[in-house]
Amino acid sequence: MLSISNLHVSVGDKPILKGLTLDVPAGEVHAIMGPNGAGKSTLGYALSGRPGYEATEGAVAWKGDDLLTLDPAERAAKGVFLSFQYPLEIPGVPAMTFIRTALNAQKRARGEEEVSAPAFLKLVKAASAALKMDFDMLKRPLNVGFSGGEKKRMEILQMALLEPSLLILDETDSGLDIDALRIVADGVNAMRSPERSMLVITHYQRLLDYIKPDRVHVLVGGRIVASGGPELAHALEADGYDQYMVQAA
Amino acid sequence: MNAPVRIDLKTVETIPSRRTEAWKYSDLRRWLRDEPPLSPALPEGEPNAGPFKALTRNEVLIANGRLNWWSEGEMEPGIEVSRHAGPDAPRMADEMPMGALAAAKALEGVYIISFKAGAPRTLALRLLSDAVKTGHHARIGVVVEAGAHATLLESHEGWGEAYLSNTLLEITVEKGATLERVVLVDEPHDAISVASVEVRLSKQAAYHQTIAASGAKLQRLETRIAHAGEGATVRMDGLYALSGDRHTDLTSVVDHLGPDGLTSQLTKGVVRDTARGVFQGKIIVERGADGTDARMGHHALILGERGEIDAKPELIIYADDVQCAHGNTVGNLDESALFYMQQRGIPAEEARALLTQAFLIEVVDRIAHEGAREVARTWLTERL
Numbered sequence: 001m002l003s004i005s006n007l008h009v010s011v012g013d014k015p016i017l018k019g020l021t022l023d024v025p026a027g028e029v030h031a032i033m034g035p036n037g038a039g040k041s042t043l044g045y046a047l048s049g050r051p052g053y054e055a056t057e058g059a060v061a062w063k064g065d066d067l068l069t070l071d072p073a074e075r076a077a078k079g080v081f082l083s084f085q086y087p088l089e090i091p092g093v094p095a096m097t098f099i100r101t102a103l104n105a106q107k108r109a110r111g112e113e114e115v116s117a118p119a120f121l122k123l124v125k126a127a128s129a130a131l132k133m134d135f136d137m138l139k140r141p142l143n144v145g146f147s148g149g150e151k152k153r154m155e156i157l158q159m160a161l162l163e164p165s166l167l168i169l170d171e172t173d174s175g176l177d178i179d180a181l182r183i184v185a186d187g188v189n190a191m192r193s194p195e196r197s198m199l200v201i202t203h204y205q206r207l208l209d210y211i212k213p214d215r216v217h218v219l220v221g222g223r224i225v226a227s228g229g230p231e232l233a234h235a236l237e238a239d240g241y242d243q244y245m246v247q248a249a
Numbered sequence: 250m251n252a253p254v255r256i257d258l259k260t261v262e263t264i265p266s267r268r269t270e271a272w273k274y275s276d277l278r279r280w281l282r283d284e285p286p287l288s289p290a291l292p293e294g295e296p297n298a299g300p301f302k303a304l305t306r307n308e309v310l311i312a313n314g315r316l317n318w319w320s321e322g323e324m325e326p327g328i329e330v331s332r333h334a335g336p337d338a339p340r341m342a343d344e345m346p347m348g349a350l351a352a353a354k355a356l357e358g359v360y361i362i363s364f365k366a367g368a369p370r371t372l373a374l375r376l377l378s379d380a381v382k383t384g385h386h387a388r389i390g391v392v393v394e395a396g397a398h399a400t401l402l403e404s405h406e407g408w409g410e411a412y413l414s415n416t417l418l419e420i421t422v423e424k425g426a427t428l429e430r431v432v433l434v435d436e437p438h439d440a441i442s443v444a445s446v447e448v449r450l451s452k453q454a455a456y457h458q459t460i461a462a463s464g465a466k467l468q469r470l471e472t473r474i475a476h477a478g479e480g481a482t483v484r485m486d487g488l489y490a491l492s493g494d495r496h497t498d499l500t501s502v503v504d505h506l507g508p509d510g511l512t513s514q515l516t517k518g519v520v521r522d523t524a525r526g527v528f529q530g531k532i533i534v535e536r537g538a539d540g541t542d543a544r545m546g547h548h549a550l551i552l553g554e555r556g557e558i559d560a561k562p563e564l565i566i567y568a569d570d571v572q573c574a575h576g577n578t579v580g581n582l583d584e585s586a587l588f589y590m591q592q593r594g595i596p597a598e599e600a601r602a603l604l605t606q607a608f609l610i611e612v613v614d615r616i617a618h619e620g621a622r623e624v625a626r627t628w629l630t631e632r633l
Contacts (some may be wrong), residue, residue, distance in 0.1 A: 048592050051584070076594035088589040092607025098593070101603065106594035141607075158593060 348445030464495025478510030
C-alpha cells in the first residue's frame with residue numbers, strides 16, 4: 001500500500017504541496033481531482049522523483065520502502081510508473097529498444113533474469129496487438145512524430161510490459177478523442193489487480209467514467225481537502241471546485 | 250599577408266600557435282616547444298591486429314614513421330604498394346605546414362598505395378605509434394586509379410606516452426573512381442598528433458570520409474579537398490567523443506573548383522569533463538563552380554560544466570547559382586528526456602549514454618561499408 005503522510009514539496013522556492021496525506025491500499029484505484037495549480041502534476045513528479053520536485057517534509061512509504069530516499073530509476077524498479085501528461089520524445093532510440101532497455105534495467109535492479117530479445121519480441125507483439133497499435137511504430141524512435149493519442153497508447157504499452165505495481169496516471173485523458181480514450185482506459189482497466197495500486201490524476205470527471213475509482217480525493221492548495229466515493233466526482237462535475245477554494249484559502 | 254612559414258621544430262617561433270588564425274583553437278606551440286628525439290624503430294608488429302582486422306587481410310602497417318609490415322605477396326590483385334624517395338614537395342605545403350614538415354622529415358620518403366580498376370578492394374592502413382617522449386613523421390600517398398573502387402580502413406593506434414606523431418596523407422581519386430575512407434583514432438591522453446590529409450578529387454569521382462576521434466593532448470585531423478565537380482561527390486563526416494582533458498580538432502576545407510559538385514558534411518561530437526572539441530569547416534565555391542550543392546552540419550553536446558566546443562563553420566561563395574547551407578548547434582542533453590528514461594527504470598548513466606549514442610549514431614549510419622560501420626558503432630559504444 002501507498003502511504004503519503006504530511007508531504008511538503010517545493011518547486012524552486014515555491015511551496016506547492018503543503019502537508020498532503022493519503023493512503024492507497026493495494027488493489028484500489030484512487031482518483032485525485034483538483035483545479036489547475038492545485039499541485040496534481042507536482043504530486044506525480046514528487047512520487048516518481050523528478051529532480052526539482054524534492055520533498056522538504058513528510059514521508060512516502062511504498063511496500064515498506066521510503067520512496068523519497070530512492071532515485072527515479074530505483075523507484076521504477078520498485079514498481080512506480082508515472083504515465084506522463086505529455087510523454088517525451090526520445091530521438092534516435094527506437095521504441096522497442098527503449099522499452100526492452102527499461103525492462104531489463106528494472107529486472108537487473110531487482111536481481112531477476114533479463115528478458116532475451118526473441119522473448120521480448122513475443123511479449124511486445126502480443127501487447128501491441130491488444131492495444132491495436134501498428135507494430136511498425138515500435139521500430140520508430142520513441143514518440144517522435146507520434147500523435148497525442150499514439151503517445152498515450154505508447155504509455156499504456158510500456159505499462160503493460162513493465163508491469164508496475166503503483167500506477168500514477170497524470171491527466172491521461174488530455175488530448176484524447178473518445179475512441180482513443182476508450183482504448184487507453186481498457187488498457188488501464190486490464191491492469192487492475194489485487195496487488196496493484198493506481199492513482200488517477202485528472203481535472204475532469206470524464207476519465208472516471210472509463211476508469212472507475214474506488215475513492216476520490218479533492219486536491220486544492222496542496223492538500224487533500226475532501227475524500228469520498230465515486231459520487232464525489234459527479235458532485236464536483238456539477239458544482240465545481242469553488243467551495244473548496246474558499247476552504248483552502 | 251606574411252609569407253608561409255616553414256616549420257622548424259628547433260625554432261619555436263615557427264610552430265603554429267593560437268596567434269595563427271588556422272590554429273587559434275589548437276595551440277600547438279603551447280605543447281610543442283622543441284624537437285623531440287626521433288622515435289625508435291619497432292620490432293615487427295603483429296599483423297592483422299588493428300580494429301578492422303576482421304574485415305580485410307590487405308594491410309599496410311606503418312609504425313613510428315616506418316614501414317613495419319605489409320601483406321606483400323598476399324595482397325589481393327589490384328593493390329600495389331611502392332616506395333619513392335619523394336623529393337617533391339607536397340601539393341599543399343603552404344596550407345598545411347605540419348604536412349610539409351612530415352614530407353620533409355619522413356624517414357623513408359613516401360609510400361604510395363595504388364588501387365587499380367577492377368573489383369572493389371579494401372585495405373587496412375594502420376598507423377601505429379609506440380613511443381615515449383619521442384617524435385616521428387610519415388608520408389603516405391593513396392591513388393585510386395580511374396574506374397577503381399576502394400575502401401581504406403585507417404587506424405591510428407597509439408601506445409606509450411607524450412609522443413609527437415605527424416602524418417601527411419596525399420590522396421588522389423581519379424576520374425570515375427570511388428574511395429571510402431574510415432578512420433579510427435585512438436591515442437594516449439598526453440600525445441600530440443597531427444594528421445594532414447590532402448585529397449584531389451577528379452570529375453565523376455566520389456570521396457567519402459568518416460573520422461572518429463577520441464582526442465589526445467592535442468590532436469588535429471585536417472582534411473583539404475580539391476573538388477573538381479562535374480558529378481564528383483564528397484561525403485565528409487566526423488565524430489568525436491572526448492573526456493578528461495582531451496582535445497581534438499577536426500579541420501576541413503573543401504574547395505569546389507568546377508561546376509555541379511556535391512558535398513555533404515556532417516560532424517557530431519560530445520565532450521565531458523574539461524575536454525575540448527574543435528570544428529573548423531570551410532567550403533569554398535569558386536567562380537564558375539555553378540550548380541554546386543554543399544551542406545555542412547556540426548552538432549555537439551557538452552556534458553558537464555567545464556567542457557568546451559569551438560566551432561567555426563564557413564561558406565565562401567564566388568559562384569551565383571549554388572545551393573549551400575550550414576548548421577551548427579551546441580547543447581546539452583534534454584533533462585526532461587533523461588527524467589523520462591529514468592522514470593522507466595533506466596539508471597541515469599545508462600540513460601545519458603543511450604541519448605548520447607542516439608545523438609551521435611547518425612554519423613556512423615552514413616558509413617557505406619557494412620563491416621566498417623559495425624566496427625565504428627562498437628568503437629562509439631565503448632567510448633560513451
